[in-house]
Amino acid sequence: MTALSPTLSSTGRTRLGRRSDRARRDRSDLYDVLDAGLVCHLGVIVDGSPRVLPTGYGRLGDTLYVHGSSGARSLREGPAQDVCVTVTHLDGIVIARSLYHHSLNYRSAVIYGRPRLVTDPDEKLAGLRAITEHLAPGQWDVARKPTRKELASSSVLAIPLEEASVKIRQGPPGDDEEDYALDVWAGVVPVHQVFGAPCPDPALRPGIPVPPHIARLAAS
Structure with missing residues (x-):
């Protein structure tokens, strides 16, 4: 497979209209958002209606893998159409002096593409391993x-990372100049995801x- 450009694609679907200054155009930014997440949302049309499903995922190079039951309509219908996959991290609640400028600090990725049903046995196992290792590194080598x-009852979709966009907001609120004189607290309430015991x-x-690999996950 030809290596993708280090710069993210710019298409009608990925080009940001509003707040384009928050766009990130390096492919490494896309990988960072995906690798730091645990759940994606898969958007697909089923019987003429949109269906958005949360699911685990894994990445191998420029391919994103998702899986589910072979009887799931969303996975059966996916390869016949373009789908949309999103991953979002909430990093903070932005409290402004005016209600208009309240916001969120976040990292988000949106991916468009036509998924491919994985039929090759070796790639199917590799995709399932990528998903397992993304959620619990080290678990693939110790579990049955x-x-x-079980493989026959599971479907794995491979989604190319060719067409994608990344949008990130960081930092304090951006109030109007005249509002900085108001006696109203402003700042950011950080949001963190942590693992428990x-x-x-x-x-x-x-x-x-x-096991050590689970203890390491809990301590991360």
Whole structure:
């Protein structure tokens, strides 16, 4: 596969109209947003109506992988159309002196493309591994691998990262000049995602400790 340009595509769908100053055009910015996220939203048309579904994902190079039941309409319909995938991080609530200038600090990516149903067994396993390792690094090598029946009941879609946009807002509020004299607090309330201590399955056999890779995840 030909390597993609280090600069993100600029198409009618990815070109930002409003607040284009928040656009990021390096492909590395897209990878940073995707690699830092855990859940994406897959938008697809089913029976003439839009359907947006939250799902886990994984990235291998310039391909995003999502999976689900082979009976899911969204996955069956996906390869017949262009879909939209979004990932968003909320980094802060921006409190301004005027209501008009309240905002959010965020990092977001929007991807357009026609997904491909993965049928090659090796790529299917690689896609499932990418998804598993993205959510819980190290888990693929310790858990039981999927059986042929489980693989048959699962669909994996590969979505190219050729057409995408990234938009980021950071920093304090941008109030109107005359409002800076108001006696109204303004600033940013940071938002952080944190992992808690691992909670063992009630059915876990005694004597099985939390594995190092899960402990590292909880400590991150």
